[in-house]
Amino acid sequence: HARPKIVGARIKRTEDPRLLRGTGAFADDRQVPGTLHVAFRRSEHSHARIKSIDCAAARKAAGVVAVLTAEDLTATVMPLLATSRMKGYHATPILPLARGKVRYVGEPVVGIVAHSRYLAED
Numbered sequence: 631h632a633r634p635k636i637v638g639a640r641i642k643r644t645e646d647p648r649l650l651r652g653t654g655a656f657a658d659d660r661q662v663p664g665t666l667h668v669a670f671r672r673s674e675h676s677h678a679r680i681k682s683i684d685c686a687a688a689r690k691a692a693g694v695v696a697v698l699t700a701e702d703l704t705a706t707v708m709p710l711l712a713t714s715r716m717k718g719y720h721a722t723p724i725l726p727l728a729r730g731k732v733r734y735v736g737e738p739v740v741g742i743v744a745h746s747r748y749l750a751e752d
Contacts, residue, residue, distance in 0.1 A: 707726060
């Protein structure tokens with residue numbers, strides 16, 4: 631008597647037709663009144679000092695609720711510290727937004743909160 635094959639068994643995919651027709655539903659498709667959207671301005675440099683950030687124009691833009699930098703979060707957000715039992719290990723604080731310098735391309739520098747995704751990204 632042969633056992634049914636579980637690993638590597640073919641499974642009928644039921645989701646394909648709706649995805650191929652463009653009728654799939656995703657979390658981002660839901661419209662909830664009052665929802666705010668956030669976008670991040672990320673570093674274009676692999677290692678650089680942040681001398682200043684001018685957010686004045688972004689803060690005045692229509693539909694923008696908040697423009698946040700690391701300095702805006704200092705009082706309310708504690709850095710994440712990775713732990714290790716390794717002797718001599720020194721944890722580097724990890725912040726949600728770069729403060730003072732960026733360490734890699736794509737590191738978040740500024741967060742923009744707006745009434746739509748388009749406005750936040752713009």
